[in-house]
Amino acid sequence: MTAPAIPVLETGRLRLEPPxxxxxxxxxxxxTSAEGTARRGGTPKSERDAWMLLAADIGHWALRGFGIWAVTEAAGGRVLGACGLWHPAGWPRHELTWWLLPEARGQGFxxxxxxxxxxxxxxxxxxDPVETHMQDDNLPARRLAARLGGRVIARETFPDGxxxxxxxxxxxxxxxxAA
Structure with missing residues (x-):
């Protein structure tokens, strides 16, 4: 069995490409940054763990047929972060997830x-619908969900407690x- 080809998505300024x-x-x-991982509810990872997370993002495509893309600038190819749809084993449903490097934040990427x-x-x-799940203290993510037109449809306790x-x-x- 071969893994499905990961599509490339292009926007006005960005290219979402296979990780x-x-x-x-x-x-x-x-x-490995305290600032980056704090918004995702965790602590900084080791370099080895960061490699394993990249490997998991790559493998998710083969296991689920969708996943996380590397987000790069369309002009120049600078890597800005990652974005996509994620559904790990044991998680109740899919969700939109994203992260950006500090220098890429605040620019609408x-x-x-x-x-x-x-x-x-x-x-x-x-x-239908596409979902995202967020903790109360992740204010930047909540602002993004609002910009995207998101509305709260439930409050749940997830497998991580x-x-x-x-x-x-x-x-x-x-x-x-609607806007």
Whole structure:
């Protein structure tokens, strides 16, 4: 059995491309940083653990048929972070997830990449709704969910024991029509 080809998504400024070993410096920079991992409810990882997380992101595509893309600038190819749809074993459902390196934050890249991933979830995977789950203290992520037109549809305790709000995220085309 061969793994499905990972599609490339392009937006006005970004390219969402298959994660690969060449993206490891960005994964290492993010996951070994206290600032980066704090927003994701964890502690800094070792370089080895960052490598394992990249490997898991690559493997998720083969196991689920969808996953996380490396987010790069369309012009120049600089790696900015990652974004995509994630559904690990034991987790109740899929969710939109993303992270950006500090120098890429505050420029609308997370919004742009997330819209592309959400559109993929609706159009290519048939998900309805596309969800994201977030902890109460992750204010930047909550602001992004609001920019994406997300609305809270439930409050759940997840397998890691943490309570999170579940946001339904509309198809980007429908969200723009409603705005």
């Amino acid at each position: 690969a070993a060449a993206h490891f410096p960005a994964w290492r920079a993010f996951y 997370a919004t742009e990449a997330s819209r592309a991933a959400i559109g993929f979830g609706y159009d290519r995977l048939g998900l 943490r309570a999170r709000d579940v946001f339904a995220l509309p198809h980007p085309a429908r969200a723009e029509d």
